Amino acid sequence: MEKETGFVGKxxxxxxxxxxxxxxxxxxxxxxxxxxxxxxxxxxxxxxSADEARIKLYENRIGLLEEELNSLKKRFxxxxxxxxxFASKYIEVEExxxxxxxxxxxxYQLHSTxxxxxVLRIVLEIIINxxxxxxxxxxxxxxxxxxxxxVSAEGMAVSEAxxxxxxxxxxxxxxxxxxxxxxxxxxxxxxxLNPLEPIVCIPLKIKEHVIGVISIYKxxxxxxxxxNVDYELFNLLAGHAATAIFSxxxxxxxxxxxxxxxxxxxxxxxxxxx
Amino acid sequence: xxxxLVVEDSPTMRQLISFAIKRIPNSHVIEATDxxxxxxxxxxxxxxxxxxxxxxxxxxxxxxxxxxxxxxxxKSIPVIIVTTEGAEEDRKRALSIGANAYLPKxxxxxxxxxxxNTYLAH
Numbered sequence: 001m002e003k004e005t006g007f008v009g010k011x012x013x014x015x016x017x018x019x020x021x022x023x024x025x026x027x028x029x030x031x032x033x034x035x036x037x038x039x040x041x042x043x044x045x046x047x048x049s050a051d052e053a054r055i056k057l058y059e060n061r062i063g064l065l066e067e068e069l070n071s072l073k074k075r076f077x078x079x080x081x082x083x084x085x086f087a088s089k090y091i092e093v094e095e096x097x098x099x100x101x102x103x104x105x106x107x108y109q110l111h112s113t114x115x116x117x118x119v120l121r122i123v124l125e126i127i128i129n130x131x132x133x134x135x136x137x138x139x140x141x142x143x144x145x146x147x148x149x150x151v152s153a154e155g156m157a158v159s160e161a162x163x164x165x166x167x168x169x170x171x172x173x174x175x176x177x178x179x180x181x182x183x184x185x186x187x188x189x190x191x192x193l194n195p196l197e198p199i200v201c202i203p204l205k206i207k208e209h210v211i212g213v214i215s216i217y218k219x220x221x222x223x224x225x226x227x228n229v230d231y232e233l234f235n236l237l238a239g240h241a242a243t244a245i246f247s248x249x250x251x252x253x254x255x256x257x258x259x260x261x262x263x264x265x266x267x268x269x270x271x272x273x274x
Numbered sequence: 275x276x277x278x279l280v281v282e283d284s285p286t287m288r289q290l291i292s293f294a295i296k297r298i299p300n301s302h303v304i305e306a307t308d309x310x311x312x313x314x315x316x317x318x319x320x321x322x323x324x325x326x327x328x329x330x331x332x333x334x335x336x337x338x339x340x341x342x343x344x345x346x347x348x349k350s351i352p353v354i355i356v357t358t359e360g361a362e363e364d365r366k367r368a369l370s371i372g373a374n375a376y377l378p379k380x381x382x383x384x385x386x387x388x389x390x391n392t393y394l395a396h
Contacts (some may be wrong), residue, residue: 098383105290112285125286128358133379222360222378236305 068153090115099229102130103236104129110244114251119244120152123214126237127152132223133200134218137161140204140212140245143177148175148213155218162195171215174201180208180234188224201235204242211242275300277382278392281312281326281338282356286378290357291325292310294383298390308334313341325386328357328368328396336371343372352393356381 109122114260118137127133135155137146150161167176174181183199200216214237278295280303284289292303299324302322306312308330315321324342333394335355342348351375360378366377375389 023321094384101293101383102290105286105293109286109289124284125284129287129379130290131282132358134358220360220379222379 008245010156058196080107088183100156101233102229103232106130106233106236107240110240114248116245116248116252119241123237123241123245124152125156126233126241127214131216131226131233132220133218134220135218136198136214136216137195138204138212138214139164139175140172141166141210148172151212156195160195161215164196169196170198171201171213174203175210175213178203178205178208184214184227186219189255204245205238206242206246207216211246215239275302276308276322276388277302277304278305279304279312279321279324281306281309281324281330283307283327283330284318287356291386294378294381294386294389295325295390298387298394301390307336309341314375314396316342316351317384321348321349321351323390324351325356325390326353328359334349336368339368339371339373341345353384354389354393356386 004065048218078191095247097174106126110124113119113122118146123138127136133154137150137153137158137160138157139150139161142148142149146165146166150158150163153161162171166172167205181198181201186199195215195217198215199219200214202214202216203210203212204212223246232234276298278301280288280295282291282305288307292305293307295301295303297302304315304319306315309326310333312326314335316324322337326335326338327365327387328354335357342351342353349372352372353372354375354377355368355373356377357368358379363392365376365378374393377386377389
């Protein structure tokens with residue numbers, strides 16, 4: 001009985017121990033679970049902080065790239081502006097080149113001959129083809145009568161152009177003052193031709209000495225107004241055409257005189273033979 | 275090397291057009307003083323494009339265009355009329371005869387070069 005009681009007591013004790021073991025195991029499992037959870041949390045936290053660092057890195061990189069992009073965009077705009085500037089400068093240079101070519105050709109042609117009528121023909125060609133005038137006349141000062149006499153015309157007969165006293169009317173004033181006249185209404189000549197009222201009148205000057213004028217009455221239909229090169233051409237005509245006309249006139253006169261003297265000398269040489 | 279025939283009685287205009295044309299790389303200018311002279315130059319060498327004035331002595335530009343278009347050997351050569359005649363009916367008449375383009379004087383060099391390049395590229 002006593003033995004039985006001892007056995008039961010031992011079993012009880014064992015059971016107690018087993019229960020404690022069970023509880024301890026449960027606690028261990030619980031602790032283990034907690035630790036697993038904590039590890040998972042820590043892993044997640046590490047992961048998150050790594051992601052955050054990466055995000056920050058990416059954000060920094062994006063910021064830098066954006067900065068770079070903005071600076072490139074700014075540079076691109078600058079280059080674009082520079083390009084536009086170069087393009088407009090190129091057009092200006094091209095235009096200037098063309099204008100210079102026109103002026104070169106005009107002056108080259110004007111000084112290409114010493115024949116008076118040829119020079120007048122070239123002056124007409126320049127006014128028609130380079131300036132775009134349809135009706136105009138060239139008048140030269142007759143030193144004997146002190147009046148402007150028409151020597152050449154286009155789109156009108158030479159006889160239609162007026163003989164004008166120096167200082168008289170628009171044309172006479174241009175010859176007297178030596179200053180060009182440009183009408184505000186360039187289409188004015190299209191209605192009816194008034195030989196005393198040109199739309200443009202240019203003095204032909206050798207330094208300050210006026211030798212004649214170019215009187216323009218009508219422009220070609222397609223010519224709507226004057227450009228910079230037209231004014232340059234007018235200036236060129238005012239100076240170079242005057243010199244060319246004057247020197248060719250002198251040359252033609254001297255040629256004529258030379259021929260007369262030569263004929264006279266020939267005649268004198270021939271006489272003694274008879 | 276494109277050969278461009280410039281038919282113009284005015285030496286000033288011939289020189290001015292030639293000056294402009296020479297700015298087209300490798301181009302070569304042949305000058306003629308009127309329509310008859312132009313036909314002679316056409317028969318003596320290859321021409322890729324004709325630039326012709328209308329008002330010229332001996333043979334005018336319109337007569338030249340109609341003769342060029344009537345000749346199988348030259349009919350494909352582009353012709354650009356360069357003239358002081360700026361009226362619309364003159365333009366229409368020139369184009370109806372067979373001119374490819376019509377450029378009124380005073381010429382704008384850039385426009386002339388643009389037209390020449392366009393027709394040389396055809």
